[in-house]
Amino acid sequence: MTKEIAKKLFSILFLSIFLLKMVISVAPLIISHFDKQAVNAVIMQLEIENNAKSNDAKESAVKEYFTINTF
Structure with missing residues (x-):
C-alpha cells in the first residue's frame, strides 16, 4: 500500500x-424533541405502508392518526 x-x-x-x-x-x-404522538404517527404510517396489498398509490392511501389531545 x-x-x-x-x-x-x-x-x-x-x-x-x-x-x-x-x-x-x-x-x-x-x-x-420527539413526543409520543409523533412517534406513534410515524409507526402507524410505516405499518400502513408495509401492509399495503398493492403498490398502487390510489389504493394505499395515506392516513393520519389523531389522538384525542390534538382536537
Missing part, C-alpha cells in the same frame, strides 16, 4: 469515527 492511499484511508477512517461521535453526542438533544 502506498503512502498516499494509506493517508487517504486513515483520514477517511478518522473523519468517519469523528463524525459518528459527534452525531452520537447530539442525538439526545434531537431525541428529546
Whole structure:
C-alpha cells in the first residue's frame, strides 16, 4: 500500500469515527424533541405502508392518526 492511499484511508477512517461521535453526542438533544404522538404517527404510517396489498398509490392511501389531545 502506498503512502498516499494509506493517508487517504486513515483520514477517511478518522473523519468517519469523528463524525459518528459527534452525531452520537447530539442525538439526545434531537431525541428529546420527539413526543409520543409523533412517534406513534410515524409507526402507524410505516405499518400502513408495509401492509399495503398493492403498490398502487390510489389504493394505499395515506392516513393520519389523531389522538384525542390534538382536537
